[in-house]
Amino acid sequence: MKILVMVKRVTDPNVIIRVNAENTSVDLNNVKMAINPFCEIAMEEAVRLKEAGIATEIIAMSIGPAQAQDQLRTALAMGADRGLLVESEESLEPLTVAKLTAKVVEEEQIGLVLLGKQSIDTDNSQTGQMLSAILGWSQGTFASKVDIVDNTLNLTREVDSGLQSLTLTLPSVVTCDLRLNEPRFASLPNIMKAKRKPLVIKPAADYGVDLTSKIKTLKVESPNTRQSGEIVGSVAALLDKLKTEKGVI
């Protein structure tokens, strides 16, 4: 079974992002970029499935600017066999990303798509579900356990009330949550090897998908900031404030 792993280039999760002066977008000049943390978990899961003899080949794919090659090299160093960058300088909305990915899935005869449950920049949590809809496949979102036996996918999902278990038919689209695994660090020899692994770059426009956005961003603003309050000296002082000043307990 061939596995496609989607990898997104996002801002480093530890960087505080500011709105630009024009209030049209966020200011990403000189901001450190990284692989989306949940995509790393998806990549790790794919490698484990290959180590278990279930996956035959792992293709890491990113849709984004030329610089997303950096994140694909990281995926190759973690264990992907080859990379595909569908290049677009414009940021594409989830529906468009899903449509482009569906084309790749058909071209490459993919049996399982693994991706993160959300990207930490736009926080949409849509792409996997949309891809699954377009392909007419089963979907397993927010996965915390993936177990493939014969041609069946037994999946545990993180839901609001606890855990949910599903049995899914293959092929399938799975979006990965935090506790699915702990991604490995790429070793230096693997980072060196990754430089020689094949990485194909194709323009997004070549896939015959309408790339125009149906969502217009009219304005981007900073949220209200909280003022830091006071430091209290003791538990008793704290309780007094909560009771008398705020009346919350």
Next chain:
Amino acid sequence: MSILVLAEHDNTGLKEATLTTITAASQIGGDIDVLIAGDQCAGAAEAAAKISGVSRVRVADNACYKGLLAENTAALVVSLSSEYSHIMAPATTNGKNILPRVAASLDVSAFSDIIGVVSADTFKRTIYAGNAIATVQSEDTIKVITVRGTAFSLAEQNGSASIGAVTEAHDLGLSTFAGESVAKSDRVELTSAGIVISGGRGMQNSENFSMLEKVASKLGAAVGASRAAVDAGFVPNDMQVGQTGKIVAPDLYIAVGISGAIQHLAGMKDSKVIVAINKDPDAPIFQVADYGLVDDLFDAVPQLEQAL
């Protein structure tokens, strides 16, 4: 204009998230129908009929909707979609699972986790872990939207909508519900609690969370956790408060041993009063806290419990 709201419920009753989504829907305007999909869900349908502002409750009661499987439930919603200008759901794990699938099936975009309604086609939502708020406009004929519960008030419940059945079952056979393990707790739910006490990596292990449980019992609070505490395996993921967990906005939020990473703040910074207990005076959590106590949590939390 007419709006279909996919309800969050437990078959016998509604979850609060449904009521906040109805409020968001009423700000858009037009007729509001509520869809109850589930297995043996008549009780939830009756509860939905009482929500003020709802015209019709549509009930799809069939075994194939047990566990609200995304494939079947999305197919159901799509089958009803031609009657509506907006399809909405709470931004719960169900809403987030099902609605993007509905949107793509209809070849329209989706809006996740909106925090404001500007007009019938324009909404506000947070991006970059709440560090920016985007105003976004849809050009699609059908708007598909999930709603953040903390951003809207609860709809009132003195209505009397009609209830009608949707009999056609959409069992696609792609997935089956194999079971669930629901965290058993007498406590209020994290997302609807008036007081939340959360622990972070500073809790050191799973057992120490019992200290927070004791305080929570006295305060009638819910217990939450930071992503770091979940990542370290101290507590299950359904307790996670933050950008990638649950969003809460209680009257009082007590952060214990939580440094205050961006991703955690995204989930709790709209709380009315924030208290931080941390032994590191430089922890970023103090920058958003109304009251900070710089102390070892292993001294402060038992003291707090004693004093309550």
